[in-house]
Amino acid sequence: MMRKGVSNLIAITLLPYAIVIGLLVGVYYAFMALGLNLVFGVVRMINLSHGDIVMLGSYLAYYLLIYYSIKEGISFIIAFPVFFLLGVLIYLAFVPKLKSSSDPEMNSFTAFFGLSLAIEAISFMVFGNYYHAMPTSALLGGAFNLFGFKTPNVYLAITSLSAIILIITYFYLNKTMLGKATKALMQNQEQAISFGINPRWVTLITFAYGFGVAGMAGVIGPYILGTIYPSMGDFITILAFTIVIIGALGNPLSTIIGGIVFGIFYQLLQVYLSGLSLAITFLALLAIIVIKPGGILGGVQREV
Template sequence: MTSAAIEVFLQTLIAGILLGGLYALIGLGMTLIMGVMKIINLAHGELMMVGMYIAYWMFVLFNIDPYLSVFIATPILFFLGIALQKFLINPVLKVDSILPENQVILTVGIGMVLANLATIFFKSDYRSTPVSYATNAFYLSDYWRDSPIELSLSVPWTVSFVLAVIITISLWFFLARTDTGKSIRATAQDTDAALLMGVNVKLMRVVTFGIGSGLVGAAGCLFLPIYYLFPSLGGQFTLIAFVITILGGLGSTIGAIIGGLILGVFESMTATYVGMGWAPVGRFVIFVVCLIFLPGGVASLLKRKKLGK
């Protein structure tokens, strides 16, 4: 390999990891909801779109930086998620019907309404946030004068990635250390046992949906400076979140993080070496391969290793 080829490869790898960190955040919300409620939230991407629009308008109207909007969008999305769960999804859980997939179809309906309302209110224009640091980058040659290869690191991507990592770590702390977090994990593992142990399963469901929505709202804020915004962007992110969930293993937090990184790297590799338009196909190739050869996702690999010890 020539140095130019190595440069392209490393650059792609870096871009993939940065993208993967953000993907992991999107996947985490879905994995949490899936683990606790055993339903897929097909409105996940649309919730992210709502978060992005909140951050966008905060920036345009009040000149609040999208990264600060995390503190605004996340609570709003949290309560939106709680409301959706309480008033729409919970009633359906009780209804008796032929198809048990009703809840999934319901989330599709919610997503449709959200995406369409966004189209009506904000038009279907592509928007981007003109933050001042959008095109800034760190260059390797600035720090290491004689480096044989040149690599660059975009500032907004890096900041988004770091924030995503911070949010992920704090989520992990929340799940591992606090009572509520432990109750959520107990509900995910075994609803009946959790109920017997005195966990308020119903409340945990509502809270989980809220947290999942809040996470994806935060992810939306982090995505805003590096991506453009349009009302129908939700669908593609729902699929990404879902691919990550499958890749990582259902309901597994660590799996979702690893899954997000794998997907990000793989996607940017396909974009560089096969062609931009094929990146989404790469996403699904990984998905299908995973379903066939590794149905339990990365989480099952981790478990196997633990058992082997």
């Protein structure tokens, strides 16, 4: 009886801790999935190689740290232009031809799936089939007390960096001419073109921006996602797609809601039903698709 009482007390104590940690990592999850939703929003194509771009960002941070002693804070900045340029190259190589094909949606699905397989295969050849972990003190050492539990300061660093990029993206989409043009294309492409917006340049820049933030998410990702290995991109893509669907597909900043809801829900399951956490999470996704196919914000607004 006493043991049961202690168990219930621990469960109650863990509840606020799990919610706060879920909120912190949820901001990162939103950041990690942002690029996928941006690309879909402007191109109307699901980038199945999204997780592989995040994976490459993790490898970039790992090797810059190991061989050149460059901390993640610097790698985080370096990653954006590197992956932005990669996004430009991939856009020019794939998207115009896919857009002009007879079935852009199905052909893009095949093309990005093939790109994902190619990146993964090349990563195996270059990096080997090894697991790598980032040193826990590389980004931010130490710990703080949260509801009586010692919590690594790295969670605060990851949440802060993620929030900064989400805020920058908000201002980019809402306060700049290019961002407003991007929003117009997301909401009604034909009408946007009739107002003189050049869809090619806007989609190119936004597509590349999506790759840039995905690479940045990979830099700080190992502290949340775990070890680095070449095939980790498959799981990340599924995770990002889940988060995007929870928010609203095609509405980039609704990804924030999706990330936070996913983070809290998943963290609670990790605490109370760890063995079933992933299974229940994806069952919940199926429920959302059935009950509200457009996501939490889907059908309410197309504004971002």
